[in-house]
Amino acid sequence: MSLTLYNTLTKQEEEFKPSNPERVTMYCCGITAYDYCHLGHARTCIIWDVVRRYLTWRGYKVKYIQNFTDIDDKILNRAKAENTTMEEVAERFIQAYFEDMEKLNVQKADSYPRATHTLDGIKRLIWELEEKGFAYEAQGDVYYSVSKFQSYGKLSGRNLDDLQAGASGRVNIQDQIKQESSDFALWKSAKPDEPSFESPWGKGRPGWHIECSAMVRDNLGETIDIHVGGSDLIFPHHENEIAQSEAVTGKPLARYWLHNGMVKVEGEKMSKSLGNFITIRDLLAKYDPMAVRLFILQANYRKPLDFTDGAMEAATNGWHTLMEGLNFGYKYGKDLDWTLEGHIQEIPSVKDDFSQAVDQDFNFASGLAVLFELAKELRKEGNLLSHEGRISQNSEDLERKWHTLVNLAQVLGLEAKFDQSLSVYSQISDQEIEDLISQRTIARQNKNYQESDRIRDLLKEKGVTLVDVGKGETKWHRD
Template sequence: MINSKITLYNSLSNREEEFNTVTENEVKMYCCGITVYDYCHLGHARTCIVWDVVRKYLQWRGYKVTYIQNFTDIDDKILNRARQENSSMEEVSERFIKAYFEDMEKLNVTPADAYPRATHALDGIKKLVWELEQKGYAYEKGGDVYYSVNKFSPYGKLSGRKLEDLQAGAGGRVNQSGVEKENSFDFALWKSAKPGEPSFDSPWGKGRPGWHIECSAMVREMLGETIDIHAGGNDLIFPHHENEIAQSEAVTGKSLANYWMHNGMVKVEGEKMSKSLGNFITIRELLEQYEPMAVRLFVLQANYRKPIDFTKDAMESATNGWHTFAEGLQFGLKHGEALNWTPKTQHSIIKSVQERFCQEVDRDFNFAAGIAILFDLAKELRKEANILIHEGKTTISSQELGDKWYTLTSLARVLGLEDNYDESESISNQMSDEEVEALVQERIVARQNKNYAQGDRIRDILKEQGVTLIDSPGGVTKWHR
C-alpha cells in the first residue's frame, strides 16, 4: 500500500493537519445522523455520501474503520409530526428510519457499523447528566437539568464564539415551564415531561433528553472517550458540536475527538434550501429525475467543505459525466474479447495511477482531483471501445487495456461509483442477431428508396438495443453490439 501521509482540515484548529490515529491503523469515526421526522433531503444526501466515501477511502488505505451514525428518534419535530398524523413518536420514527435506508441503498451508501438511537441510549445519557451534575457543570431547575456554560472555560473553542457574545445574543432566561435558568445561554441536558408527550423515568423526574447530550453519550458508549474523527454538516458546529465538547470533556477531562470535520451546505439554484422558499427537495424526488450515480458523482466533484449548488445544468453535466464513467466501467464486460489479460497489481500502469490518485485524495480528501484521474481512464477506454467496434482492433495492447480497466473499476469502487450493468440481463432483453439483421436490411432498402426518415428511425431503434451501425462505401452496412 502507498506510504504517503493523509492530511485533513480540522475545524478545531482551522488548519490542515497530518492524520494520526489514537490506535495505530484503526479509525474510530462518528457522524451526527438524521432526526427522523421526514424524508431525507439533498443536505442529507451530501452528508451521507461524503462521509461514506471518507470511510471507504480510509479502509482502502489500510485502516480498520469503525463508523457510527446515530438516529435522533425523540425530538419536538417528531412529536409535532405525530400529532399532525394522529400517530405516535415510535410510528413516525420507524417509518422514516425505514425510508432512510431505502434512500441510502439507492445512493450506494454503505451502512454504518451501528445506528444507535436516542431512546436506546437513555441509561448512558442519564449517567452522563448525573456525572455533570456531580462535577458542578449541571444544575436542576423544576425537573429540567441545564449545563452551566460559564463553568467550562474552553467553551467556544470549536465555533470561535465568546461567552460575552452569547450573552448579548441570547434570549430570555425563563424556560417554557416558567423556571428561570442561571444564564440565558445555558442549554438543556434533560427536559421535564410535558402533558401528553412521551417521557422516561430519571433521578430528576419524568422527562426526556436534550438534543446535544445524546451524541455525547452515544460516542462514549460506542467508541470510547476520545475518537479520531467526529463529522457532520457545518450547520452543527454551533451549538450542537460545541455543546458535545462541553458535555463530554467536562466529565472525561479528555478530547472528545482529535479531528472535527464538517461538510458544506446545500443550495438549490443559488438559494438556500427551505420549505418556505418552495425549493425543498427530498432524495426521492431527486432520484425521480436523475440517476443515483450521477448524484453521487456531482457531490464528490465538489470540495466537501464548500457550499454546493444543485442546479439543472450542473446535474445534467454530472449525468453526462456519469455516462462517460459508466462506459469505461463497462469496457471489460462488453468487450471481454479484447482483454487477453491477467490482473497483476504490480504492473506499472496500475501502480502509477494508484499513486497519483493517493497523492491527490490524501490532501484533505480531494475526491474531485481523484475523479479527474479516473475520468481520463474512462475516456480512454471509451475511445478504444469505439475503435474496436469500427475497426475490429484496439490501438493499445490487451494487457494495457486490462490494467486500465482494472484500475478504473477498483478505484471507482473506493468512491462508491459502481455501474449496475448486467451482461446476462442485457443479453436476455436484446434482439437476436436475426432480428437485428432484418432491421439492417430494411434500413438499407429505405435508404435506397431515399426514405431517410425511416432509415433514421430504424437506426434509433437499434441504438436503443445497443447496436451500432457502420455505413461503408458501396451501400454496405456493418453492425456491432
C-alpha cells in the same frame, strides 16, 4: 505521502495521526427521523461514506458509528398531526433512510445507536455533570451551566459574553428558570400527552445535544479520532457536545472535527417555504444515483454546493464516461482473453497519483481526474473495437488499467451494474447493424418513412444511434 485534513477545531490542515496507527474511530451525527431525507442529507452521507471507504483503502480498520435521533419535538409534532406515535414515525423514516442510502450506494455503519436506546448512558452522563458542578436542576429540567466550561466556544469561535448578550432580548418561560440565557437543556421535564422516561429528576426526555455525547462514549469511548457532520452542526450542537463530554472526562472528545458544506438550490438556501426542497426520492426519480454521487464528489466537500439542473446534466454526462470505462472489461474482456475474476495487478503509478490527490484534505475532485483519464482511454479503445475490431494498446496493459479503474472507483462508491445478458453488444453485431441500415436506406428511397422510423427506433432500443450525414449516407455509433 501522509494524509492531511482540515480540522475545524484548530482551523488548519493537519497530518492525520489516529490514536491507534492501525485503527480509526469515527462518529457521524445522523438524521432526526421525522421526514424523508433531502439533498443535504445525501451530501453528508455520501461524503463521510467515501471518507470511510478511503481510510479503509489506505489500510485502516475503521469503526464507523452513525446515530438516529428518534425523540425530538419535530417527531412528536408529526406524530400528533398524523394521530400516531413517536415510535411509528421514527421507525418509518429510519427505514426510508436505509432505502435511500442503499440506492446511493452508501455503506451501512457498523452501528446505528438511537437516543431512546441510550437512555442509561444519557442519564449517567447528566448525573456526572451534576456531580462535577456543570449541571443544575430547575423545576424538573436539568441544564448545562455554560459559564462553568472555560473553553466553551473553541470549536465555533463564538464568544460566551456575546452569546449571553445576544440572548438577553429573547426571554421565554424556559429562560426565566435558567441561571444564564446561554445554558442549554440536558433533560426536559415531561409535558402532558408526550412520551416520557423515568429519571432521577422525574419523568422527562433528554435534550438533543446530550444524546450524541452519550452515544459517542457508549460506542467508541471517551476520545475518538474523527467526529463529522454538516457545518450547520458546528454551533450549537457540536460545541455543546464538546462542553458536555470534556467536562466529565477531562479528555478531548475528538482529535479531528470535520464538517461538510451546505447545499443550495439554484443559488438559494434549500427550504420548503421557497418551494425548492428536494428529497432524495425526488432526486433519484430523475437522476442516476451514481451521477448524484459524482456531482457531490466533484466539489470541495467543505464548500457550499449549488444544485442546478445544468450541474446534474454535466454530472450525468461525466458518469456516462466513467460507466463506459467501468463496463469495458465486461463488454470486451472475453474477446481479449481477460481474467475478469481474481487478482490482477493494478498500476502502482496510477494508484499513487490517486492517493496523492485525495490525501490533500480528501480532495476527491482531483482523485476523480485520475479515474476520468483511465475511463477515456478505455472508451477510446472500445470505440476502436466496435468499429474496427482492433485495439491500439497492449491487451495486458489495458486489462491492468481496467482493473485499476474499477478498484479506484469502488473507493469512491462509484459502481456500474453491468448485466452481460442484457448487453446490446451481445444482442446485435456490427454486421446486423449494417444490414438494418441497408434496409432502412431502401425504405427511405421508396419513401416508406414509417419503416425507416421503425428501424431507427429498433436500433435505438439496442443502444445504437444513427446519424444521417447527407447523400443517402448514414453513420452510426453505440450509445
